Structure formats: C-alpha cells, structure tokens
Amino acid sequence: MKILVCISNVPDTTSKINFTEGDTKFDTNGVQFVINPNDEFGLTRAMWFKEKQGAVVHVATVGGPQTEPTIRKALAIGADEAIRVDAEPTDGFFVARQLAEVVKNGGYDLIIGGRESIDYNGGMVPGILATLLDMNFVNTCIGLEVDGSNATAIREIDGGKEKISTSLPLVIGGQKGLVEESDLRIPNMRGIMMARQKKLNVVDPVDAPMRTNDKKFEKPAPKGPVKLVEADNVAGLVDLLHNEAKVI
Amino acid sequence: MPVLVYTESDKGKFKKNAFEVASYAHKVAQDLGDTVTAVTINNEENETLGNYGVSKVLKVSNEKLNPFNAKAYANVLAQAAEAEGAKVIILSSSADTKFLAPILTTKRNGGYVPNVVAAPVSTSPFVVKRTAFSNKGFAHTEITSETKIIGVSNNAFGAVENSTSVNVGDFAPSLGDGDFTTKSVEVDKVMGKVTIADADIVVSGGRGLKGPENWGMIEELAKVLGAATACSKPVSDLGWRPHSEHVGQTGKPVASNLYIAIGISGAIQHLAGVSASKTKVVINNDPEAPFFKAADYGIVGDAFEVVPKLIEKLKEFKVQNG
Numbered sequence: 001m002k003i004l005v006c007i008s009n010v011p012d013t014t015s016k017i018n019f020t021e022g023d024t025k026f027d028t029n030g031v032q033f034v035i036n037p038n039d040e041f042g043l044t045r046a047m048w049f050k051e052k053q054g055a056v057v058h059v060a061t062v063g064g065p066q067t068e069p070t071i072r073k074a075l076a077i078g079a080d081e082a083i084r085v086d087a088e089p090t091d092g093f094f095v096a097r098q099l100a101e102v103v104k105n106g107g108y109d110l111i112i113g114g115r116e117s118i119d120y121n122g123g124m125v126p127g128i129l130a131t132l133l134d135m136n137f138v139n140t141c142i143g144l145e146v147d148g149s150n151a152t153a154i155r156e157i158d159g160g161k162e163k164i165s166t167s168l169p170l171v172i173g174g175q176k177g178l179v180e181e182s183d184l185r186i187p188n189m190r191g192i193m194m195a196r197q198k199k200l201n202v203v204d205p206v207d208a209p210m211r212t213n214d215k216k217f218e219k220p221a222p223k224g225p226v227k228l229v230e231a232d233n234v235a236g237l238v239d240l241l242h243n244e245a246k247v248i
Numbered sequence: 249m250p251v252l253v254y255t256e257s258d259k260g261k262f263k264k265n266a267f268e269v270a271s272y273a274h275k276v277a278q279d280l281g282d283t284v285t286a287v288t289i290n291n292e293e294n295e296t297l298g299n300y301g302v303s304k305v306l307k308v309s310n311e312k313l314n315p316f317n318a319k320a321y322a323n324v325l326a327q328a329a330e331a332e333g334a335k336v337i338i339l340s341s342s343a344d345t346k347f348l349a350p351i352l353t354t355k356r357n358g359g360y361v362p363n364v365v366a367a368p369v370s371t372s373p374f375v376v377k378r379t380a381f382s383n384k385g386f387a388h389t390e391i392t393s394e395t396k397i398i399g400v401s402n403n404a405f406g407a408v409e410n411s412t413s414v415n416v417g418d419f420a421p422s423l424g425d426g427d428f429t430t431k432s433v434e435v436d437k438v439m440g441k442v443t444i445a446d447a448d449i450v451v452s453g454g455r456g457l458k459g460p461e462n463w464g465m466i467e468e469l470a471k472v473l474g475a476a477t478a479c480s481k482p483v484s485d486l487g488w489r490p491h492s493e494h495v496g497q498t499g500k501p502v503a504s505n506l507y508i509a510i511g512i513s514g515a516i517q518h519l520a521g522v523s524a525s526k527t528k529v530v531i532n533n534d535p536e537a538p539f540f541k542a543a544d545y546g547i548v549g550d551a552f553e554v555v556p557k558l559i560e561k562l563k564e565f566k567v568q569n570g
Binding site: 011013014016017019026037038091092093096118119120121122123124125126127128130131132136137138139140142152155156157158159160161162163164165166167175176177180181182210211212213214215216217218219220223224226227228229230231234235237238240241242245247248 | 315318319342343344346347349350351353354355358359360361362363375379380381382383384385386387388389390391392393429430431432433434435436437438441443444445446448449473481485491492494497498499505506516517520523526527529530540541542543544545546547548549550553554557558560561562565569
C-alpha cells in the first residue's frame with residue numbers, strides 16, 4: 001500500500017493571530033509553524049500502517065521554501081519521502097488541484113488529509129481532491145482499517161459515529177481519534193538525522209485559477225470585562241442569564 | 249435564477265439548521281432579486297419551508313438515500329442546481345453537509361466558503377464574512393467563480409420567519425451504483441440527547457472536576473437546562489469523557505446561545521473553539537483562570553458547591569417561569 005499524507009503548514013495552536021498590510025495578510029511575525037494537528041493524527045496513523053502492514057508513506061505539502069522545516073519534521077516522524085509543490089496555497093481548490101497532480105504521478109492507494117486546517121478552516125481539500133480523482137472519500141474520519149483493497153472507516157457525525165465500508169483508492173479527512181493524542185510522536189535525534197537524507201522533491205504547480213479570495217481580515221471585537229457574581233449569590237447569576245443575557 | 253438551498257432532514261423532520269439556511273437563502277435572494285428553491289431528501293413536512301421564504305421545494309423521496317450518503321447527496325444537489333440553473337447554493341455547517349460540500353463544489357466547478365457568519369457583505373462582487381483561524385479572526389472572502397457555494401455557521405444568522413406561498417414538487421435525480429461506493433454499515437448515535445451542534449445551551453466540564461465520577465452534576469445541570477454536555481481536551485485525552493464531547497480547536501466547535509464552562513481554565517485552543525457562543529459563563533475556583541477574561545459572567549468558587557446550588561436555583565426558576 002502506498003500512502004500520501006497531505007500536510008498543511010499552520011501557526012501553532014497557541015499563536016496569537018494578527019493581521020498586517022492593511023489587514024489583508026496574516027502576520028507571520030513571531031509565529032511558530034507546525035504540522036496541522038488534524039494532519040498529524042493522520043500521519044501518525046500512516047506510521048502504524050507502515051510498521052504493521054509494510055506501507056510506504058510519502059508526505060506532500062503546497063507551499064514555499066519556508067514550509068520545509070515542517071516537512072522535515074514529518075520525515076523525522078517517519079515518512080519515507082516528501083513532495084513540496086512550490087506555490088503559495090491561494091485557496092482550497094488550488095491546493096486540491098495541486099495534490100491531485102501529485103497523486104496522479106505517484107500512484108497512491110490511500111490519501112490522508114485533515115478534516116480542516118486550523119488556519120483557514122476551509123475543510124474542503126480532501127473532498128475536492130477525491131472528487132477530482134473519482135476516489136472514495138470519508139470525512140471527519142476517526143478510525144481506519146485497511147484489509148487488501150477493502151477499507152473500514154469510522155466517521156464522526158453530529159451526536160455519534162458511523163461505520164463505513166468502502167474500498168481503495170480512498171481519501172480521508174482525518175482528525176483526532178485516528179490515533180490518540182498520546183500516540184503522537186516527537187521526532188528523536190536518529191529520526192531527525194535520517195530525515196536530512198530523505199528525498200524532498202520540489203515540483204512546479206499546475207494552473208488552477210482562484211475561486212475564492214480573502215480580501216480582508218479582522219479580529220473579533222474586544223470583549224467587555226466579565227461580570228462577577230459572588231459564589232453565595234447563585235440566584236443572581238440565574239437572574240442575569242434570564243433578564244440581561246436573555247438566554248434562559 | 250433561483251438561489252438553491254439544501255434543507256436537511258432527520259427522520260423525515262427538518263433539522264433546526266434547515267430554517268436557518270432557508271432564512272439565509274431568502275436574504276441572499278432578496279439581495280439578488282431572485283426566489284428561493286429548496287431541496288429536501290425524504291422529508292414529510294415540506295410545506296413548513298414556506299414560513300421561511302422558500303417558494304419552491306424539490307422534494308426527493310428515495311429509500312436509497314437513507315441513511316445519509318455524501319456522494320449520492322452531492323449528486324442530488326448538483327442535479328437540482330443544474331435543473332434550476334442555480335448559481336448560488338446555500339448549505340449548513342452540519343457534519344453531513346460539510347462532508348458533501350466539497351464534492352458538490354467540484355461537480356459544479358464552484359467556489360465554496362464555509363463558516364459564514366452573516367448575510368453577504370455585498371453581492372457584486374460577491375463577498376461573505378466567515379470565521380478564520382479557528383475563530384480567532386474573520387475573513388471577508390470574495391467568491392470569484394460563477395457558482396457560489398456558502399456554508400452558513402450554526403446559530404449565526406438565525407431563523408427568520410417570512411411567509412411565502414410555496415410550491416412542493418417531486419424531483420427524481422438519476423443515481424447509479426457509482427454514487428454508493430461508500431456504504432454505511434452502522435450508526436451509533438445517542439438517542440434522546442441534544443447534540444452539541446444543535447444545542448442552544450452547552451454545559452462543559454474540565455479537569456477542575458477531578459474525575460469522571462463527578463460528572464453527575466454536569467449531566468444534571470444539562471438536563472435542567474435542556475443542554476448538551478461537552479468537555480475540555482484534557483478531559484477527553486484522559487478518557488474521562490468520550491471524544492465526541494471534546495470541544496475546542498481540534499474538537500467540535502460550539503456556537504450555542506449559552507456556554508457554561510465549569511472547572512475549565514480556558515487555554516487559548518479551548519477559547520478558540522467556543523468563542524462563537526453568544527454568552528459565556530465560567531465557574532472556576534482560580535480567579536486567575538484565563539477564561540474569566542473571555543467570559544461574560546463568572547463565579548469564582550468551588551464547582552462542587554456552586555453547581556448544586558445553581559441546579560437548585562434553576563429548578564426554582566423553571567417552576568416560577570413555567
């Protein structure tokens with residue numbers, strides 16, 4: 001089985017978000033970039049397929065040279081090879097179109113993406129990719145087993161979960177649950193050293209006109225101070241929720 | 249050309265978000281000088297949509313579409329858009345709809361913007377306001393493709409009544425085996441409990457509750473309020489509560505009217521996931537907990553004393569207010 005894990009290079013979850021150039025760009029100043037958490041759960045599941053079922057695991061990202069530390073981290077975790085499509089990821093369709101090209105050229109059986117990136121939250125790349133390539137697709141995937149060309153996936157639904165039976169080639173939009181938080185791996189020194197020797201192929205993008213364009217960003221309006229209620233005046237809280245906030 | 253809206257059903261009845269997306273579609277149609285056509289799948293109360301500005305319903309009845317199947321549903325909507333010549337398609341933010349949206353987008357060569365929180369900023373150019381950076385910011389996003397697909401956030405626009413004469417007609421899309429190559433084997437859903445996605449009120453517990461055995465009062469508070477229960481990331485990582493209750497940046501987003509956080513300190517990732525809630529209440533014994541800076545109302549106190557009192561007072565409130 002040949003697996004491609006699609007990785008988005010995103011601001012660390014603890015990042016403070018600011019905008020620059022007249023609020024038209026995300027301000028990367030002082031921001032630490034990481035593997036998108038939803039993708040990292042998928043990458044870790046791919047490592048399981050590599051170790052238990054002999055799968056070959058490649059990672060791909062769409063981004064400029066600044067994304068290479070994140071790609072090297074994925075290689076240090078254990079991916080065998082990496083592909084970087086050398087282009088700024090302008091919108092979800094553009095990214096999916098680039099990855100479709102990578103999949104066509106690489107002949108992958110299973111493509112693991114994340115439910116959404118934690119920066120632009122589009123949540124569309126795996127689904128568009130699957131549809132462009134006419135592959136099966138399972139979103140919000142929290143469990144995946146592969147037996148030959150058959151796949152069983154667990155999908156999170158509103159208020160529960162659903163077991164789905166399908167077949168390869170398959171694209172999933174993964175998230176926590178594919179593996180547990182405690183299964184995530186921190187690259188060790190040997191992994192980091194080996195990652196330096198692994199192939200990181202840089203490829204040119206294909207043409208894919210923009211369909212959506214973020215013109216301007218804004219931050220949430222600043223919040224007023226919290227209204228504190230004394231612990232022995234719980235009735236006061238009920239009153240505020242009813243008469244002021246009007247939520248009960 | 250009408251604005252097309254997909255109004256979701258659950259067991260033949262409309263989901264709460266169906267009326268929100270119908271209302272949103274009506275607003276967009278007004279801006280464009282068009283009408284609204286809704287698509288329903290295996291729904292028994294189609295006429296209700298007339299209350300929310302829908303003038304035509306394409307009613308799809310097909311046993312093969314039960315349970316939900318993303319590819320087949322996307323194909324139904326793509327054929328409906330084709331039949332109606334619709335260039336604007338309005339969707340919800342449910343797990344099912346977010347699953348089918350990218351498939352539909354690709355079939356219609358459209359541009360898709362999810363997490364939209366307000367009526368379009370303008371329709372020429374077509375610009376919508378959506379959340380980004382996991383609720384730490386907003387983006388004004390222009391959709392430049394001819395077909396525009398909008399995913400409206402839960403509980404953002406609201407259901408707006410608008411009585412319209414509605415014409416319900418059968419619509420029979422053509423579906424083949426190729427639409428059913430992913431098969432639902434089993435659905436495991438807690439019955440009779442309000443889900444986090446649909447809840448008006450969410451009661452959430454954190455590590456401050458010390459252990460899973462103390463969740464009885466959280467469940468009871470939720471029951472009194474008709475609320476969904478949720479938890480912080482550490483609580484789900486520790487296995488105290490199921491993953492499906494984890495809310496926050498890597499868990500489920502919350503956009504309820506009222507969010508009550510008990511024993512949750514308010515890490516930036518947690519706050520990002522719940523900040524779309526309209527009113528936030530925090531109960532925590534640590535006055536320095538970051539959540540107090542993000543909340544509307546707060547009680548500094550021991551949850552084990554405050555929560556039982558709150559349950560008691562809410563019960564009294566319920567009796568007085570029916």
